[in-house]
Amino acid sequence: MSEIEIKVPNIGDFEGVEVIEVLTSEGKIIVKNDPLITIESDKSSVEIPSNHDGKVKSLKIKVGDKVSEGDLILILENKSQTNEVIEKNKEIEKEFKKIKIIKPEIDQTSPNQNKASVIDISSASPKARKFARELGVDITQVVGSEKDGRVVEEDIKKFVSSKPKNNNQIIESEPKKIKNEFEHSDFGEIEIKDIPRVKKLSSTYLTNSWTTIPHVTNHDEADITEMESFRSSLTDIYTGEKIKITPLAFIIKALVASLKKFPSFNSSIDEIETGKMTQKKYYHIGIAVDTPNGLMVPKIRNANNKKISLLSKELRDVSELCRNLKIDKKELFGGSMTITSLGGIGGSFFTPIINYPEVAILGIGKSQKKQIFKDGKFQTRTMLPISLSYDHRIIDGAEAARFNNDLKENIGKNFAYKLAI
Incomplete structure (x- = not known):
């Protein structure tokens, strides 16, 4: 009996890359081409196979290690051509034949998922396994569409998108929980606190929105110089205040003016499978309110019929009701589109999450004075960062860009002076 060292082969551009999976263990009989470890770079994942038969005597590598060409993976006890390896291979083959492959029920809406089933994690590519880990998906539950039930990224996407069915049935199965090797208290003093009820409630809707809706965000800046000048010039005609x-x-x-021009932004998709969407004729604008208990999104109803001064008053009123937890639950539903503003806190661009089942959300940052080249010269202008996230199933990039342009025009000079106070 001899020992054989299995080392990392020439892996091209991979240098000092992380081991994300160890696919064997000490004492295990392996045959040539069996996968041993999976390594991952910034660009891709690669499985390193064995180039010999034998029994794993000792592993020299673990998850999290950084490896390069020539690094030792494990040591094999070489017993090729011996009865032990031959018999073990026969046993593996017999056990494999005993495995009952679970065939999924035929679903006419998902023909590609009826070809095969996943038996174990080895039926998925390293890239697919990484993708599943990032989404918190148990890959053993995913039906593979490739040869021999092999799982690819598209299968995982279908699995995730098939879970949320409606607003009440958000997620059918919890992602696999990862147990930490150490407790937080092992490193110092801690305090266990209850998550605020509002945040616990909203987390379900946020998770549903993020996993259901394909988000895309367009970033732009609106020139609000004239609007701010107009706003600061407003005085009471009786008191002069x-x-x-x-x-x-x-x-x-x-x-609201832009929603009237682009009605697809004032719509909802409850179930994409029906091929239908609900286009709303009302204009109820959601406003994200930061409260000590968490984020709440009350609606300003029929904003199209209200003057600027009334809108400003309603904003103060609903914000106060939210902070005191006195807002009616119904007022958190039935919106057209939501605005979330970080202007009072700071920051510029961000990626707001769409408030399901709406199809778009507008994020507002903190305005800044900038030197802008306009009318043939540089001028000091007040610029407002805007971040528009939209549902790519309904709204494409060109339409989103046109919506942003229209919104900027409405916020700016041509719209501000036409507003009724």
Whole structure:
């Protein structure tokens, strides 16, 4: 009996890459071409196979190690051509034949998923396994569409998209929980606190939105110089005192005008399988309100019929109701589109998550004065960062860009002076 060292072969551009899976163990009989480890770079994942038969005497590598060409993976006890290896291979073959392959029920809407079933994790490519880990999907539950039930990324996408069916049935199965090797208290003093109820409730809807809707976000800037000048010039005709109108009231009016021009943004998809979407004739704008208990999104109803001053007052009123947890639950549903603003806190662009079952959300950052080249010269202008996330199943990139352009125009000079106060 001799010992054989199995080392990392020439792996091209892979150098100092991480081991993300160890696919064998000490004492295990392996044959040539059996996968031993999976390594992962920034670009892809690769399985390293064995180039000999034998029994694993000792592993020299573990998950998380960084490896390069020539690094030792394991040591084999070489017993090729001996009865032990031959008999073991026969046993493996017999056991494999005993495995009952579970065939999925025929689903006319998903013909590609009826070809085969997943038996174990080895039926998936390293890239697919990585994709499943990132989404928290138990890959053994995914039906493979490739030869011999092999799972590819498209199968995982179909598996995830098939889970949420409606607003009440958000997720049918929990992702596999990963147990940490150490406790937080092993490293210092900690405190266990309850997650606020509002955050626990909203987490379900956020997860559903993120896994159901293919998000795309367009970033742009709106010139609000004239709007801000107009807003700051507002005074009471009787007292001469300044009238305080939040910029958000102007943005609501501008958004409503754009929704009228682009009605697909004022729609919802409850079930994509039906091939139908609900296009709304009302304009109820959701406003994300930051409260001590978590984020809440009340609706400003019929914003198209209200003056700027009334919108500003309603914004203050609903925000106060949310912070005191006195808002009616119904007021958190039935919106056209949502606005979430970080302007009062800071920051510029971000990626807001769509408020399901709406199809778009507008994110507002903190305005800044910038030097902008306009009318043949540089001018100091007040610019507002806007981030528009949209459902790519209904809205394409060109339509989103046109919507942004229209919204910027509405927020700017041509729209601000036409608004009724």
